[in-house]
Amino acid sequence: MDPYSVNMDIKPGPLLKHIDNPENLRRLSREQLHQVCEELRQYIIDVVSVHGGHFGASLGVVELTVALHYVFNTPYDQLVWDVGHQAYGHKILTGRRDNFPSNRKYGGLSGFPKRSESPYDTFGVGHSSTSISAALGMAMAAKYKGERDRQVVAVIGDGAMTAGMAFEALNHAGVADSNVLIILNDNCMSIDPNVGALKEYLTDISTSPAYNRVRDDVWKLLGKLPVGKHFTREMAAKLEQSVKGLVSKSSNLFESLKLRYFGPIDGHNITKLVDVLQDMRSIPGPKLLHILTVKGKGYALAEKDQTKWHAPGLFDKVTGEIHKKHFPTPQPPKYQDVFGHTLIELAEANPAIMGITPAMPSGSSLKFMMEKMPNRAFDVGICEQHAATLSAGLATQGLRVFCNIYSSFMQRAYDQVVHDIAIQKLPVVLCLDRAGLVGEDGPTHHGAYDIAYFRCIPNMIISAPMNEQELRNLMYTAQLDSTTQPFVIRYPRGEGVMPEWKTPFQAIEIGKGRKLRDGQELAILSIGHPGNFAAAAIRDLKAEGLQPGHYDLRFVKPLDEELLHEVFRKYKKIVTVEDGTVKGGFGSAILEFMAENGYKADVRILGIPDRIVEHGKPAELQHECAYDAEAIKEAVRSMMSIEVVSTKGWEKK
Ligand SMILES: Cc1ncc(C[n+]2csc(CCOP(=O)(O)OP(=O)(O)O)c2C)c(N)n1
Ligand SMILES: CC(=O)[C@@H](O)[C@H](O)COP(=O)(O)O
Ligand SMILES: [Mg+2]
Numbered sequence: 001m002d003p004y005s006v007n008m009d010i011k012p013g014p015l016l017k018h019i020d021n022p023e024n025l026r027r028l029s030r031e032q033l034h035q036v037c038e039e040l041r042q043y044i045i046d047v048v049s050v051h052g053g054h055f056g057a058s059l060g061v062v063e064l065t066v067a068l069h070y071v072f073n074t075p076y077d078q079l080v081w082d083v084g085h086q087a088y089g090h091k092i093l094t095g096r097r098d099n100f101p102s103n104r105k106y107g108g109l110s111g112f113p114k115r116s117e118s119p120y121d122t123f124g125v126g127h128s129s130t131s132i133s134a135a136l137g138m139a140m141a142a143k144y145k146g147e148r149d150r151q152v153v154a155v156i157g158d159g160a161m162t163a164g165m166a167f168e169a170l171n172h173a174g175v176a177d178s179n180v181l182i183i184l185n186d187n188c189m190s191i192d193p194n195v196g197a198l199k200e201y202l203t204d205i206s207t208s209p210a211y212n213r214v215r216d217d218v219w220k221l222l223g224k225l226p227v228g229k230h231f232t233r234e235m236a237a238k239l240e241q242s243v244k245g246l247v248s249k250s251s252n253l254f255e256s257l258k259l260r261y262f263g264p265i266d267g268h269n270i271t272k273l274v275d276v277l278q279d280m281r282s283i284p285g286p287k288l289l290h291i292l293t294v295k296g297k298g299y300a301l302a303e304k305d306q307t308k309w310h311a312p313g314l315f316d317k318v319t320g321e322i323h324k325k326h327f328p329t330p331q332p333p334k335y336q337d338v339f340g341h342t343l344i345e346l347a348e349a350n351p352a353i354m355g356i357t358p359a360m361p362s363g364s365s366l367k368f369m370m371e372k373m374p375n376r377a378f379d380v381g382i383c384e385q386h387a388a389t390l391s392a393g394l395a396t397q398g399l400r401v402f403c404n405i406y407s408s409f410m411q412r413a414y415d416q417v418v419h420d421i422a423i424q425k426l427p428v429v430l431c432l433d434r435a436g437l438v439g440e441d442g443p444t445h446h447g448a449y450d451i452a453y454f455r456c457i458p459n460m461i462i463s464a465p466m467n468e469q470e471l472r473n474l475m476y477t478a479q480l481d482s483t484t485q486p487f488v489i490r491y492p493r494g495e496g497v498m499p500e501w502k503t504p505f506q507a508i509e510i511g512k513g514r515k516l517r518d519g520q521e522l523a524i525l526s527i528g529h530p531g532n533f534a535a536a537a538i539r540d541l542k543a544e545g546l547q548p549g550h551y552d553l554r555f556v557k558p559l560d561e562e563l564l565h566e567v568f569r570k571y572k573k574i575v576t577v578e579d580g581t582v583k584g585g586f587g588s589a590i591l592e593f594m595a596e597n598g599y600k601a602d603v604r605i606l607g608i609p610d611r612i613v614e615h616g617k618p619a620e621l622q623h624e625c626a627y628d629a630e631a632i633k634e635a636v637r638s639m640m641s642i643e644v645v646s647t648k649g650w651e652k653k
Contacts, residue, residue, distance in 0.1 A: 010046045013039030022069040022120075032411040033070060033270045037062050041298045043097070048088070049317035051101050052440070053111055056296035056309045057086035057157070060187050060267075064155065064291065065089035067273035071281065072151055072272055078122040078138050082111035082131035084312075086185070087121075104440035106616030111441060127409065128160040128382050132169035136286075139178035150359050153181045158192030159359060160199055161516040162381035172285045174258030181280055182259070182288040185267065191310045196381045201253060206264045206292055211215050226299025236397050254288045263290030268297060285403035307362055335491040335529075338432055338468045338501055340365025340519025343402055343473050344372055350479055354394055356380060356403040358387040364404040364433050384409050388416035388428075395426040401478045405430055407435040407490060407533040412483045414453060417543055421486045422459045429478040430485050433489035435464070436529065437608065437622060442615030447490070448608045451527075451556050452584030454488055462488045462509055462557040466530030468501035470554065477506040483510065491622055492529050493581060494618070511558035515566075519549030522573035522639055527553050527586045529576045530627060537632035548575070548636050556586050559593055568599040573639045577627055578607040589618030 011017070015032060016039040019025050048055050049201045066089070068079055081087040092100050093107065102108025117629075123134040139645045142150040160166060161184060172182055182445060186202050188389035204536070255262040260283065265272055273291070280289060294309075296302025301320040302309035309321075315322045347353040347369060357376035361367035369377035380387050384405055389402040400529055405413065410432055421428050435447035454460050461483075464588065465471035470492055478487040516531075517538065531552045538550055551567060553560060567574070577589035587605030594601065606627040613621055622628040628643035 004360070010041050010043070010050065012092075015433040016043060016097065017168065017241075018091055022093055023075050025069050025093060026064070028070075028272065030274060033066055033274065037270055039068050040066065041090060041091060043100075044088050045299055045449050046099050047103070048505070049315050051105070052311075052314050053088070053104050054085040055299075056302045056306050056518050057083075058088035059299055059302060060293045060295045060297050061185060062065060062089050063268050063273055064185065064272045064293070065093065067270055067277055068153060068155075068240040069093050071274055071277040072153065075119045075122070077151040077153070078135070080123045080131040080135040081113050081125060082154065083128045084125035084511050086155075086157070087113050090120065090145065092120075093227065094118055098347055099120045100567045104442070106614075106620045108267065108615075110615060112444060124444070125582045126441065127154070127412070129163035129165040131156045132162070132166055132173060132180075135180050135182070136169055136173050136176060137177060139174075140176060143178050147638060148179075151179060151181065153183060155183045155185055157190075158184065158186040158188060158199060158202055158616070159194050159382055160192075162196055162359075163383055164385055168258065170254070170257050173348040177285060179284055180286050181285070182289060183531070184263075184290045185293055186264065186290060187293045187306075189306050190359050190382065192281065192307050192367070192379065193362065194381070195359075195379050195488075198381075202407060205290065210612045217244070220390065227629050238347050258286070260285065260286065260287040264292045265271070265289070267291030267293035285334055292308070301426050310431050332495045332497050332499050333468065334365075334494055335465075335471060335502055336363065336365040336466070336493075336517070338471050338496065339404065339431060339433070339475070340472070342472045343377075344369050346475060346479055347373060347376060350400065352398060352400045353479055354399050354401045355377075356386045356387050356391050356394075357400055358382055358405060358409065360406060360409075360433075363406070366404050366468035378494065384412040385416050388413035388430075389420045391428045391430075392416070392424065392426050395421075395428050396424075399426050402431055402435060402475070402479075404431040406440075406445070407432040407450045408445050408478045410450060411453070413598065417454070417486070418457055422457045425485055427478075427484050429475070430486065430488045431475075432488060432490040434493045436492040437613060437625070438493045438522045439618040439621065440615050441613045447492075447579075447606070447612070447614060449576065450488070450490055451580035452588075455557055455584065455589060458618070459485050460488060460557055461485050461555065462490070463555045464490045465554075466526070466528060466531040466552050468494070468498040469503040470497040470508075471496070472501075472503060473506050473508050474554075475511065477508045480507060490528065492618075496529070508554065511555050511560055513560035513563045514550055515549070515551050515563065517548075517550040519547045519571075521548075521571065522546075522575065522636060523549035523551060523571040524568050524575045524577060524632065524636070525551050525553055526577040526585075527556055529641070530622075532577050533622070533627065533629045534575075534577050534632055536629040536634065540629070541633055542582055545635070545642055546636060553586070556589055559589055561593065564590070566599070568601060569593065569596070573637065574601050574603045575632065575635050576603065577606075577632060579622075580607055582607040583610045592606055599619045602639060604639060606631060606635060 015036050044058050104111040112126045114124050135152045139152040189425050194531035252261050281510040294304045310323050354364045355369045357364050357366040357379050361379045391401040394401045438445045463474050474489045526534045576585040576590050
């Protein structure tokens with residue numbers, strides 16, 4: 001049976017149903033594009049309401065998406081979508097309409113553009129602010145290969161534009177002499193409201209009479225140019241002079257970086273967009289078109305509460321009611337909320353505590369502290385590197401910073417952690433939310449690598465709570481004066497296990513694990529939340545007469561060596577469980593301990609394997625990666641049936 005057969009009820013509109021690729025779109029008249037936009041928007045609403053995914057961002061670029069595929073010769077001309085959470089319309093127009101209901105599902109379409117999925121997806125995305133660099137690379141390659149007619153377009157949001165990477169790319173694009181068009185999709189929103197001086201600058205450009213005059217003059221000039229013909233160099237130069245002359249009056253940031261700036265224009269006016277893009281195609285060199293759009297456009301509730309409708313989950317498209325699971329008993333809270341509420345409790349008692357998030361106040365729940373203590377908790381924009389070094393700077397002044405960054409986004413700030421935090425041994429608390437397999441966002445967002453990439457850095461303390469109480473106690477421990485090193489606390493997306501989570505604080509001795517259960521013959525060593533999978537497996541195995549011991553190490557670094565000596569003296573069969581990479585992770589740390597101490601045992605390491613893990617529900621992926629309760633039971637059963645320690649084991653000296 002077709003696993004997505006439920007989608008048969010969702011029908012694309014009469015024009016959209018015949019658009020199997022952009023060629024079909026390009027055969028339509030300009031007048032028909034209004035209807036295409038309407039149908040595309042409706043199809044996104046129909047599918048996302050039932051199947052989930054990102055929502056507001058794609059609604060906001062419906063007109064832009066249609067205009068881009070109408071004007072440009074995709075896939076020969078190349079479109080690079082920044083982040084890619086707004087590319088649903090692009091997917092639907094480029095041959096994936098009927099498969100779109102499988103979006104973000106196990107085995108289905110990726111929620112982001114992905115090169116292996118379609119020739120129209122020119123660059124794999126998910127993390128923000130890569131589009132200008134990637135597009136510039138493509139444009140430079142086209143120039144080098146003599147493909148003068150090839151156009152490259154980067155579409156980047158105002159939120160993504162705040163990142164250092166975007167500025168690095170702009171700095172290069174201005175002098176690279178390549179045909180790259182950057183479209184700045186300005187909706188004044190990141191996931192939460194966009195922040196920073198750039199946001200204010202963009203608002204100024206959009207509202208200032210001087211800029212509006214410039215814009216009108218430019219379009220008048222463009223309007224005089226022959227439609228359907230390419231500009232001559234002379235005409236382009238004249239236009240450039242004119243624009244520069246007018247814009248320089250207000251010293252345009254992008255013009256200063258040697259990019260021709262056009263706009264701002266209404267990004268929901270499809271006719272205007274098509275006209276402007278057609279003109280832009282003929283203008284050589286690097287240029288930037290600033291468009292103004294509304295996130296969630298066309299779905300009133302999404303326009304009104306844009307953060308909530310960034311990725312709302314399933315909802316009733318008619319009433320707008322977001323479906324919530326209803327449980328008869330109190331459910332455990334999300335780890336992120338335990339973090340958010342606990343930080344306020346700690347900050348109320350410790351005036352040195354500050355909170356930092358790079359653009360994820362809602363996702364990390366730092367918003368609770370930002371609302372309550374606005375002078376002590378800050379959203380710094382999509383700027384993970386800055387967030388890390390800013391935290392280091394604050395720490396030099398004796399402040400206790402909780403810098404909350406999703407595990408996969410922390411990859412951006414690796415050098416800052418090494419150079420600015422670890423080498424200087426600054427006691428910044430790095431809270432890594434979304435550690436482990438995050439689910440539907442897939443490989444770009446899985447928090448797979450942090451144990452491995454942080455474990456090799458001297459001075460780091462690396463911990464992972466098995467439940468809410470442990471998270472609170474680790475946070476409490478991290479801010480004590482006696483803690484003098486960088487302190488990582490990693491925890492997963494979603495709920496923990498303790499409905500009654502608000503437990504009294506207790507300091508945890510750094511590097512101390514805990515024995516949860518004595519056993520026979522085999523011990524399970526776990527780190528973090530997957531310890532609950534181990535506990536569930538152990539409960540089931542009891543019925544089979546198997547009694548593994550269970551140790552929650554709490555810290556990957558420093559390891560509880562005393563506890564490990566106890567373990568290796570008693571058990572000769574070991575299963576390690578983690579939601580990080582098998583290579584270089586927690587299990588590897590245990591193997592190192594064994595090697596260093598000459599222990600001999602059979603060891604099985606369960607965790608994320610050495611390959612790219614795709615998207616799906618977390619439980620599906622944990623099962624595929626074989627570290628869920630079922631896999632742990634399997635591992636225990638198979639190891640218990642082995643009599644003799646394998647020759648692969650370590651020989652005790
Ligand atoms: C490096 C990185 N940090 C954070 C995120 C999380 N994130 C995804 S979309 C988004 C907001 C992007 O805002 P913008 O570029 O303006 O796009 P919009 O959603 O407004 O269309 C954020 C913060 C990310 N994808 N990558
Ligand atoms: C596109 C993107 O990067 C974010 O929207 C991300 O999907 C948020 O993830 P959470 O839902 O885990 O906050
Ligand atoms: Mg935005």
